[in-house]
Amino acid sequence: MKSFDTIVIGVGGMGSATLWHLARQGQKVLGIERFDLGHGMGSSHGVNRIIRLAYFEHPNYVPLLRRAYELWRETERLWGEQLLFVTGGIDASLEGSRIVQGALAACREHDLPHEVLTARETNRRFPGYQLADDYAVVYQPDAGFVASERAILAHTSLAIGAGAQVHAREQVIAIEPANGRVVVVTDRDRYEAGRVVVSAGSWISDLVPALKTKAVPERQVLGWFLPQKPEHFRPDVFPVSNIESTVGHFYQFPTWGIPGFKIGLYHHLHETGHADTLSREPTEADEEVLRRGIRHMFPDADGPTLRLAACLFTNTPDEHFVIDTLPGVPEVIVASPCSGHGFKFASVIGEVLADLAIKGSSRLDLSLFGIERFEGA
Incomplete structure (x- = not known):
């Protein structure tokens, strides 16, 4: 069985950025994508997505956005193509x-x-x-838009250049935590990792039953x-x-x-x-x-x-993100920055998820995004 430090399930906006931030820190990483890379079945196609700082949804998003802007500009420099337009x-x-x-x-x-x-x-x-x-x-x-389709390709290409493996057209069937590690079962193979990031977009509840009625x-x-x-x-x-x-x-x-x-x-x-x-x-x-x-x-x-x-x-019911470890299973990190306002954050969420996988924590405030807030709802 092939072994990795971290496996990322779903190589869209969030997953591609996570792969890049993991790979650039020397992690042995695998990204698994159910469809083609840059497919049109999910949430991030359609050429571009808005980015804005005056965030009516909650002021706590603003520090994340400031870091997102910094990281989009860094990605542009490394990739050699403008992605953020003001x-x-x-x-x-x-x-x-x-x-x-x-x-x-x-x-x-x-x-x-x-x-x-x-x-x-x-x-x-x-x-x-x-x-x-x-x-x-x-x-x-400061508002504008991010070239979303190009951004996914940029993050994925940078990740591959830093040593990441990416498998497209491969569907994850099961996630099996055991003895502090996780086995990921697909329709093609089985893989093992110390951490798994589930960033499967609209399919996330298929892999995280706790989100069945919440995502x-x-x-x-x-x-x-x-x-x-x-x-x-x-x-x-x-x-x-x-x-x-x-x-x-x-x-x-x-x-x-x-x-x-x-x-x-x-x-x-x-x-x-x-x-x-x-x-x-x-x-x-x-x-x-x-x-x-x-x-x-x-x-x-x-x-x-x-x-x-x-x-x-x-x-989600309150339209805030879910970014958290799975209760009782800290090896599995759940990422659903969604509810129609997530893509602009992809650059910083990738950094956050990499930190959670490597360090177990993030310097940014994630208190708004805990999965346990839905208990009893």
């Missing part, structure tokens, strides 16, 4: 909403540069936006639409955004990679189920809910459809 970012909703107040709380607690704008000020400054007068806006200049896959659809006024949607004039509107909670990107304005809707059509059964084929209904947001807030982007792509969120 556009500025908008958090907007009605005055007093959780998004606006949460973004302000994060900015104030962590002394982040920001501006509070009216809807009219926002529309004049960024003409791709046409927000109604009753919207309040927090603008934070629930949800179908999402992203859309790219040809703007009628493309000059308003370039990265230099259109900030990424996160807007809780009267027609839904939408997130937006400027034109980049694909020649179209990109938009998504949190909790899209509320379709949940097992990751193997949720459809990856977009429909007219998917397009229509995205166009509802476009017509409400971005009418100059209401042009022909260029692309629709389905992906998966994996939602």
Whole structure:
């Protein structure tokens, strides 16, 4: 049986970064991926993902984000390709909403540069936006997006260059802890390691039964639409955004990679189920809910459809991550940075998971992400 220091199950956003941080520290590591490397079955495809500092979800995320920015820039230097693009970012909703107040709380607690704008000020400054007068806006200049598909390839390539092994098209069947070690059984072989990191995305509950009802896959659809006024949607004039509107909670990107304005809707059509059964084929209904947001807030982007792509969120009940060792089994580390806001953290979560595997702890505060918070829920 082949033996490793650490095995990483799932080589997506989190797994690829974990492999890199383990390999760069001299660990003998194996990454096992069920699908192809850089596949389109999970959560990290679709060209890019937003990164933002004014984190309305909880101020405790901000220190993680600051480190994530540092590590994305380091990865760029080592890989030789830009991965993080700064556009500025908008958090907007009605005055007093959780998004606006949460973004302000994060900015104030962590002394982040920001501006509070009216809807009219926002529309004049960024003409791709046409927000109604009753919207309040927090603008934070450091937000932008990460080239998610390229980032996975970058982390994986760097890891392989540092000695990591990666097996794609190999499915993990079982994880068997025994005598302080762990055996990983796949459809091809058996492997042994001192630590195992489970970063299997929407399939994580198949391998971690404790998350069966706590990490629930949800179908999402992203859309790219040809703007009628493309000059308003370039990265230099259109900030990424996160807007809780009267027609839904939408997130937006400027034109980049694909020649179209990109938009998504949190909790899209509320379709949940097992990751193997949720459809990856977009429909007219998917397009229509995205166009509802476009017509409400971005009418100059209401042009022909260029692309629709389905992906998966994996939602926890409180929508915070799960980053912890498995109770009673410290050799197994569980990583589900999910609920639709995880990818931006991949660079730092990789470092955190490597520290947990090697040292048993992280210098960063992970108290929000313990798996035992779900007990009795």
